[in-house]
Amino acid sequence: MDMERVNSMGFGEFVDVFGNIIEKCPLVAAAVWSQRPFSDSEDLENHFFAFIDALPRSGQEGILRCHPDLAGRDLHQGTLTAESQREQSQAGLTSLDADDQLRLQKLNALYRERFGFPFVLAARLSDRDTVLRELARRLHCQPELELHTALGEVKKIGHLRLADLLGADPARVEPPGGWRSECQKDAPLGGLGAVHPSLEAGSGLGEQSTHPHKGSGELKHSHD
Amino acid sequence: MDMERVNSMGFGEFVDVFGNIIEKCPLVAAAVWSQRPFSDSEDLENHFFAFIDALPRSGQEGILRCHPDLAGRDLHQGTLTAESQREQSQAGLTSLDADDQLRLQKLNALYRERFGFPFVLAARLSDRDTVLRELARRLHCQPELELHTALGEVKKIGHLRLADLLGADPARVEPPGGWRSECQKDAPLGGLGAVHPSLEAGSGLGEQSTHPHKGSGELKHSHD
Numbered sequence: 001m002d003m004e005r006v007n008s009m010g011f012g013e014f015v016d017v018f019g020n021i022i023e024k025c026p027l028v029a030a031a032v033w034s035q036r037p038f039s040d041s042e043d044l045e046n047h048f049f050a051f052i053d054a055l056p057r058s059g060q061e062g063i064l065r066c067h068p069d070l071a072g073r074d075l076h077q078g079t080l081t082a083e084s085q086r087e088q089s090q091a092g093l094t095s096l097d098a099d100d101q102l103r104l105q106k107l108n109a110l111y112r113e114r115f116g117f118p119f120v121l122a123a124r125l126s127d128r129d130t131v132l133r134e135l136a137r138r139l140h141c142q143p144e145l146e147l148h149t150a151l152g153e154v155k156k157i158g159h160l161r162l163a164d165l166l167g168a169d170p171a172r173v174e175p176p177g178g179w180r181s182e183c184q185k186d187a188p189l190g191g192l193g194a195v196h197p198s199l200e201a202g203s204g205l206g207e208q209s210t211h212p213h214k215g216s217g218e219l220k221h222s223h224d
Numbered sequence: 225m226d227m228e229r230v231n232s233m234g235f236g237e238f239v240d241v242f243g244n245i246i247e248k249c250p251l252v253a254a255a256v257w258s259q260r261p262f263s264d265s266e267d268l269e270n271h272f273f274a275f276i277d278a279l280p281r282s283g284q285e286g287i288l289r290c291h292p293d294l295a296g297r298d299l300h301q302g303t304l305t306a307e308s309q310r311e312q313s314q315a316g317l318t319s320l321d322a323d324d325q326l327r328l329q330k331l332n333a334l335y336r337e338r339f340g341f342p343f344v345l346a347a348r349l350s351d352r353d354t355v356l357r358e359l360a361r362r363l364h365c366q367p368e369l370e371l372h373t374a375l376g377e378v379k380k381i382g383h384l385r386l387a388d389l390l391g392a393d394p395a396r397v398e399p400p401g402g403w404r405s406e407c408q409k410d411a412p413l414g415g416l417g418a419v420h421p422s423l424e425a426g427s428g429l430g431e432q433s434t435h436p437h438k439g440s441g442e443l444k445h446s447h448d
Binding site for chain 1: 234235236239248249250251252253254255256257258259275278279280281282283285286287288289290297336340341342
């Protein structure tokens with residue numbers, strides 16, 4: 001799909017096509033339509049991201065809250081969006097064994113309780129081991145930084161979904177300045193602060209997840 | 225449902241319950257959850273409206289663009305939200321005769337072309353004659369004022385939907401300061417400016433719709 005085609009769309013068609021670039025937030029696409037014409041896919045993408053960046057904090061948290069848990073209720077009830085179903089499937093999250101499923105459920109719940117939004121990660125750039133490791137690690141980030149990291153993941157997801165629709169090269173998944181986790185940038189390994197009280201108190205999680213920052217140097221999208 | 229119950233909800237349940245207070249914009253409910261606890265239904269409602277008011281213009285237009293046409297494609301394809309289906313049905317829009325259907329389609333198209341968002345009206349407070357008359361009248365409002373009027377209708381719809389969910393008294397459909405059409409406030413009858421060129425050029429619309437400001441003094445929710 002070329003930009004001439006995109007720029008010719010009325011708002012109804014535009015929202016039909018791009019309404020789930022940001023998961024379950026057609027409002028964002030519907031707002032971005034005001035900014036047409038778009039010079040190219042990057043310009044279009046930048047308008048999506050600028051809208052998110054301009055929201056008040058509650059709105060940014062709201063965007064995250066519109067995302068499903070990874071391997072969570074929506075997956076098991078078959079109520080994921082088509083995009084999310086495909087992404088979680090590609091990351092192997094639709095075929096977890098019972099132990100991994102239980103660990104993910106518990107970590108998701110701890111994450112939601114700590115931050116007030118669900119754990120969001122671009123599943124297509126990940127696999128089941130990385131998902132579990134990243135979730136356990138990010139659980140220890142400071143809330144301000146974690147919000148930033150999570151919105152970066154929303155943008156990676158949006159970039160890949162846009163690339164699918166536009167037939168563009170999805171290789172550029174990191175913009176100038178980087179979307180790398182702020183928690184990774186600022187906190188050296190082993191310097192991530194106190195372990196979350198829920199974990200200290202004995203959550204039934206295994207060794208790896210009670211020291212989630214271990215191994216974060218191996219993360220796929222942690223590149224300098 | 226009392227406020228203690230509402231305030232006890234996690235964000236997942238809150239978005240499940242209140243996600244369509246603003247049509248197809250669960251982002252708004254998901255953002256409002258950040259503001260809990262809520263003292264009463266009016267406090268909850270005010271947070272929804274404050275979020276809308278704080279959006280940039282593109283975001284406010286975006287909210288409008290997430291609304292379906294009245295008696296439009298979604299109604300005929302059976303893809304309306306449950307709330308919208310009920311509201312349009314109550315206004316008699318699901319049983320229009322062929323002539324009214326055609327008039328509404330044409331006026332909706334002119335409205336979308338002029339303002340860049342669909343005609344939004346709290347259908348439950350209306351009926352088929354009022355819908356057609358209001359649409360024809362508002363087509364002549366100035367864009368800035370019409371945006372304000374349309375957002376006022378979004379708030380009326382949201383108020384009624386909240387009242388349904390909370391079992392509150394829906395009688396208060398107009399807040400202090402009023403949601404009355406700015407176009408009605410500022411423009412005396414007969415002083416609504418030039419007729420829209422598309423109408424002048426012969427759109428195939430009948431007499432009433434080419435002079436849409438006629439009769440606006442009789443509108444149900446035009447009270448001083």
